[in-house]
Amino acid sequence: MRSAAQYVRMSTEHQQYSPQNQSDVIQKFAATHDMAIVTTYDDHGRSGLNLAGRTGLQQLLKDVESGEAKFTELLVYDVSRWGRFQDADESAYYEYVLKRAGITVHYCGEQFANDGSVASALMKTLKRTMAGEYSRELSVKVFAGQCRLIELGFRQGGPAGYGLRRQLLDRDGKEKGLLIRGERKSLQTDRVVLVPGPEAEVSIVRELFSRFVTQERSEKDLAESLNARGILSDLRRPWTRASIHQILTNPKYVGDNVYNRRSFKLKMKRLVNPPEMWVRKDDAFQPIVSLELFLQARKLIEARHIHLTDEELLDRLRTLLNRCGRLSGFLIDEADDMPSSSIYAARFGGLHRAYELIGWSGKRDFSYIEINRILRDRHRDLVGSITAQLCANGAEVSSDEHCPLLTVNSEIKISLVLARCRQTLAGSQRWHIRLESALDPDITIAVRLAPGNESVQDYYLFPRIDILRSRLSLAPNNGVCLDLYRFDSLDYLYRLMKRVPLRDVA
Incomplete structure (x- = not known):
């Protein structure tokens, strides 16, 4: 019998695409065509719009391209399970990668055989295009439905924000309770509205608006005042100038329901939409501050918006450098007389380019920007892989x-940190790990990258109860006190997190 692998993917579309249903069809196809399934690749709860987060498909391609694949056939339910890519050529390319390695792809639920004929090629092209078009049409319908709910006064996604809470309503408008952070409605017919939060938080919001308008206190001053009093934001973090600014400019605090200020449709480029594209419903919620006070705050903020030429921007940057002796995105954002760092990045093609134009290098190697981008991508992929395996x-x-x-399991909080391999002046290897102690995770997964930072070397599982330091510096070998937590894979964690049914022991 020929060795085969199966690939199954399910997003959140229909029950017909459940992994079990796909696997049943694939098993029957394999039995009929004298194939034995030796490997399974799966992506549960993953969109087919792109390759990001699809650890199953990524591993499949990696095994095939590295020559480690132990099969000659790949079985897939239908063309859309391979992906609903907006560019049909992307799906064709991944199939070509397998074909180039001598692996044949079979679509078990389709009415045509993938035999390389002209008819088969035409059908695949049509199916790939239809799969992408399905996502586009669904996006339009979902967006229209969301806009309709906004106009009816219901909240669509996102946390409530400081001073507000999300109230769950049933289909008849009766209150069912408050949703805490991370909770979602369980019934499709339920709706969510915003209501005032605890009185202490509401008082703080009103105080911020009042002091900003009547005392002309800046966002930075207001943030420092709250931090000095030990008051944390809704994210349980210290306040910043940006978080205060977000409150002062958000119309939800006067009861207005505004949607589509930013969009990220079909996982394409994230856009900031102009006001004419916003969808809004005025007086949708109970206000926290008066409309008059909100408009006064907005007027003060808009008065600061002036267009600066490139040379004026650079002059302000030089002034900040002379005042602080150094530059950073944080210093720029926290200075009241400076535009945001994003303005400099957009106008000059990056902050380091703006620094070069005023003759300041800071004696720093800006290659870390690219390194950090790569680490962010790898962190996102690892989170997706761990989530899928759990x-x-x-x-x-x-x-x-x-x-x-x-x-x-609504019980255990897990933090994932990446540590890239660094080489000391003496030629030895070190991994510097900064634990997210402020977030208070129950378990921290510290991922050590191998030399070259292209692959994962090993994992450290640190329980909160045992780790007292927020920073660790690891060598290749660290003794039993630390290497006790080292693992070559995360299989132990997956077994630890697995649900086990309780049995009657009587």
């Missing part, structure tokens, strides 16, 4: 875009 083992995993923690 779900495959029966665990429930949730996350919040505003908090870099994974919550497993």
Whole structure:
């Protein structure tokens, strides 16, 4: 019998695409065509719009291109399971990668054989285009439905924000309770509105608007004042100038429901939309501050918006350099007399380019920018891989875009940190790990990258109860006190997180 692998993918579309249904069809196809399935690649809860986060497909391509694949056939339910790429050529390319390695792709649920004939090529092209078009049409319908709900006064996605809470309503408009951070509605017919939060938070919001308008206190001054009083933001973090500015400019605090200020459709480029594209419903929620006070705050903020020429921007940058002796994006954003760092990045093609134009290098190697980008991509991929594996083992995993923690089974918080391999002047290897102690995770997964930082070398699983330091410096060998937590894979973690049914021991 020929050795075969199966690839199954399910996003959140229809029950017909459940992994079990796909696998049943694939198993029947394999039995009929004298094939034995030796390997399974799966992506559960993953969109087919791009390759990001699809660890199953990524591993499949890696095994094929490295020559480690132990099969000659790949079985897929249908063309759309391979992907709903907006460019049909992308799906064709991945199939070509397998074909080049001598592996034949079979679409078990399709009505045509993938035999390389003209008819087969035409059908695949049509199916790939239809798969991408399905996502585009669905995006339009979902967006229209969301806009309709906004106009009816219901909240669409995102955390409530400081001083507000999300109130869950049933289909008849009756209150069902407040949703805490990370919780979502369980019924499609339920709706969410914003309501005032605890009185202490509401008072702080009103105080911020009042002091900004009547006392002309800057956002930076207001943030420092709250931090000095030990008051944390809704993310349980210290306040910054940007977080204060976000409150002062957000119309939800006067009860207005505004949507589509930013868009990220079909996982393409993230856009900031002009006001004429916004969808809004005025007086949708109970306001926290008066409209008059909000408009006064907005007027003061808009008065600061002046267009500066390139030379004027650079002059202000020189002034900040003379005042502080150094430059950084944080210093630029926190200075009241400076435009935001994003203005400099957009106008001059990056902050380091703006620094060069005023003759300041800071004696720094800006290659770290590219290194950090690569690390962010690898961190995102690892989070997706770990989430998929935990779900495959029966665990429930949730996350919040505003908090870099994974919550497993609604009980355990997991933090993932990457440590790249560095070489000391003496030629030895070191990994510097900064634990997210402020987020208070129950378990920290410290991933050590191998020399060259192209692949993962090993993992350290640090429980909160045992680690007292926020920073660690690891060598290749660290003694039993630290290497006790070292693992070559995360299989132990997956077994630890697996749900086990309780049995009656009586």
